[in-house]
Amino acid sequence: MNVTQSAGNYGQEAMVASLAKKQQEAQGAQALSLLQGAVENTPAPQGSSGTTQSLGNNINIHV
Helix, strand or coil: CCHHHHHHHHHHHHHHHHHHHHHHHHHHHHHHHHHHHHHHHCCCCCCCCHHHHCCCCCCCCCC
């Protein structure tokens, strides 16, 4: 068994895991930023108008 080669593989695996973690964190931060931007750009709902207040109140069901 070559101890040096095994230690090198562990180091490489740790480096790959670290890079993957950093990439996932960056993608998560980007997703949160997009969501925050969507929330800020969404207009607040306007008050109910006369035509939409009664919308859906009368449902006719024929069997």
